[in-house]
Amino acid sequence: MLYIEIHQLFKRKLKIAQIAKHLKINRGTVYKYLGMSFEEAQEYLGNPLQKPKKLDPYRDWIVAWLEEYPHLSAAQIQDWLLERHPNLEIGESTVRSYVKEIREIYQIEKKSIVRHYEAVPEQPMAKQLQVDWGETKQKTIRKKEVKLYFIAFVLAHSRYKYMEWLDRPFTTKDAIRCHENAFRFFGGYTEEIVYDQDHLLSVSENAGDLILTSEFQAYIKDRKFRVHLCRKADPESKGMIENVVKYIKGNFADSRVFKDIESWNVSALQWLDRTGNKNVHNTTKKRPVEVFLVEKQHLQPVSPILSLESNHTVIIPRNINKDNTIRFKSNRYSVPVGTYGSQPDNQVYLKIKQDTLIILTQADGEILAEHKISNEKGRLIKNRNHSRDRSKGIEEIKQSVISSFEKQEDARAYIDEICQIYTRYRRDQLAILLSVIKSDPEWINQALQKCIYEKLYSANDFRDVVNYLSKSNTESISAIYKSNIVPTSKTKIKVTTRSISTYTSILEGVSNE
Structure with a gap:
C-alpha cells in the first residue's frame, strides 16, 4: 500500500520531498496520507470488502498519478503500468472503466484537451x-x-x-x-x-x-x-x-x-x-x-x-576541451596537443565509419585523429603521437622557432619573454608558434614586429595577428581584382605640370641627335 510505504519512509526520517521523489508522486499526496490514520486511509480509498478488481493492487499509484497529472488519459495510465509491470495483461476497456471510477470516487476532473481529427483517404499498401x-x-x-x-x-x-x-x-x-x-x-x-x-x-x-x-x-x-x-x-x-x-x-x-x-x-x-x-x-x-x-x-x-556511407556520412560537430580532447559517447578521445585554440570556435567535426571515430578540422577538412570507438564509459582514449614532443628539449625547439624569422634577435627577445610569462606552458606555446610558422610563413615577420610593438606576448596572440594579416591582404587583393576601372571622380592623384620650354629642349635634343 502506498499509505504504508509513505509512513515507513517518514519513520526513517526522510523529508517530504525525498519521499515524493522516491515514490514518484506529488508532495501533496505525501502530506495527505501522512495526515490520515490507517482507518481513514481505508475509508478514503473505498470499502475494502467490495469485489476485488484486477487493477486494485495498482490503485494507489493510479490515484497518485491522476492527482499529480489530472489530464492523463486511460491510455497513458495503461502505458505507464505496462512500462513498470511488463507482464501485466490488461485490456484497454478495463483500464478505461477503472480510471473513470477512480475519477468519480476522488473527484479528479480531467482537463479537456481539444484534438482535431481530419478525414484522410485510404492509401494502398506501400504507397x-x-x-x-x-x-x-x-x-x-x-x-x-x-x-x-x-x-x-x-x-x-x-x-x-x-x-x-x-x-x-x-x-x-x-x-x-x-x-x-x-x-x-x-x-x-x-x-x-x-x-x-x-x-x-x-x-x-x-x-x-x-x-x-x-x-x-x-x-x-x-x-x-x-x-x-x-x-x-x-x-x-x-x-x-x-x-x-x-x-x-x-x-x-x-x-x-x-x-x-x-x-x-x-x-x-x-x-x-x-x-x-x-x-x-x-x-x-x-x-x-x-x-x-x-x-x-x-x-x-x-x-x-x-x-x-560515403556521400551522406553523419558529421557531428564537437567542442575541443582545454586538455585537447573531445567527448563522444561518455568517453574522451585525444587530438594533437595545440589543437585547442587553433580551430575556429574551438570546434572539430566527427565522422563515424563502422567502428572508427574520425576527427576532422572541418566537415570536409583534413583528418586530425582517428580512434577505434570504445564500448566502455568514462575512458580516455589517447594516441601517443598526440602528446607533446619530448624527444627535443625546450632550447632546441626554441632555436627552431627563432631560425624561422628574418630578424632573429627580435625573435629571440620575443620568445624569451613568452617563455618567462608562460613558464609551465613553454612547450605548448612553442608548439603553437611552430604550427603557425608552418601554415603561414609569409606573414610571420610582419606579425612579429606588430606583436612586439603592441606588446602581445602570447603564442595565441601571435597566431591571431598572422590570421588577421593573411585575411586582410587576401581581401585587399580580391578588392583590386574586382575593381577593373577606378572612377576618376574618386581619385586624388596630383599630376605634375611642366613648362613648354622643358618639352622644347627635349625635342631639340632628339632632333640634334
Whole structure:
C-alpha cells in the first residue's frame, strides 16, 4: 500500500520531498496520507470488502498519478503500468472503466484537451509514408527543463510508426540518418514520402534548418523515392502524421521525466512496441502491428549498403576541451596537443565509419585523429603521437622557432619573454608558434614586429595577428581584382605640370641627335 510505504519512509526520517521523489508522486499526496490514520486511509480509498478488481493492487499509484497529472488519459495510465509491470495483461476497456471510477470516487476532473481529427483517404499498401518534426519541453531528473526534438514517420496504410529523438535541433545529416533508420525499422520504404512544405523550407519546430538542400536532394536521388510537398494547412494530405505527432506528445512524452537522450530513445522504441503500434487505431479499428505484417511484404527493399556511407556520412560537430580532447559517447578521445585554440570556435567535426571515430578540422577538412570507438564509459582514449614532443628539449625547439624569422634577435627577445610569462606552458606555446610558422610563413615577420610593438606576448596572440594579416591582404587583393576601372571622380592623384620650354629642349635634343 502506498499509505504504508509513505509512513515507513517518514519513520526513517526522510523529508517530504525525498519521499515524493522516491515514490514518484506529488508532495501533496505525501502530506495527505501522512495526515490520515490507517482507518481513514481505508475509508478514503473505498470499502475494502467490495469485489476485488484486477487493477486494485495498482490503485494507489493510479490515484497518485491522476492527482499529480489530472489530464492523463486511460491510455497513458495503461502505458505507464505496462512500462513498470511488463507482464501485466490488461485490456484497454478495463483500464478505461477503472480510471473513470477512480475519477468519480476522488473527484479528479480531467482537463479537456481539444484534438482535431481530419478525414484522410485510404492509401494502398506501400504507397505513402508521411514524415514530420516536433518538439517538447521535458522535466529532467534534476527538476530542470530541457527542450527535445523528434522526427516521426507513419506508413499511411497500416499506421505503423517510427520516431527518433535528439536533444538539439535536427540538421540535414540528422534527417538523412533518421530516414535510413526508419527504413531499416520498417524493412523497406514506400513509393512516395509526404512532407510539410513549410517544415522543409523554414521549420519553426526545427530551428529553421533547411532540410531540402542539395545534400538531401542527392539522397532522394540515391534512394529513388518520390517527394510530395503538401500545402500549408492541408490536413487531407498530412493529417495522419499530424495526429501521430500529437499522439507522441500527448501519450509518450507527456509528464515523462528526461534522464539522457540514449535512454529516452530506448523508451521511445519500447513505447512504440507496447502502445504506439500495438493499440487499436481509432480510425481503422485495427492494430497497426498486425496490418503492417502484410504491408511490409509490399515495401521496396532497403539495400544493405548505400552510397550514404560515403556521400551522406553523419558529421557531428564537437567542442575541443582545454586538455585537447573531445567527448563522444561518455568517453574522451585525444587530438594533437595545440589543437585547442587553433580551430575556429574551438570546434572539430566527427565522422563515424563502422567502428572508427574520425576527427576532422572541418566537415570536409583534413583528418586530425582517428580512434577505434570504445564500448566502455568514462575512458580516455589517447594516441601517443598526440602528446607533446619530448624527444627535443625546450632550447632546441626554441632555436627552431627563432631560425624561422628574418630578424632573429627580435625573435629571440620575443620568445624569451613568452617563455618567462608562460613558464609551465613553454612547450605548448612553442608548439603553437611552430604550427603557425608552418601554415603561414609569409606573414610571420610582419606579425612579429606588430606583436612586439603592441606588446602581445602570447603564442595565441601571435597566431591571431598572422590570421588577421593573411585575411586582410587576401581581401585587399580580391578588392583590386574586382575593381577593373577606378572612377576618376574618386581619385586624388596630383599630376605634375611642366613648362613648354622643358618639352622644347627635349625635342631639340632628339632632333640634334
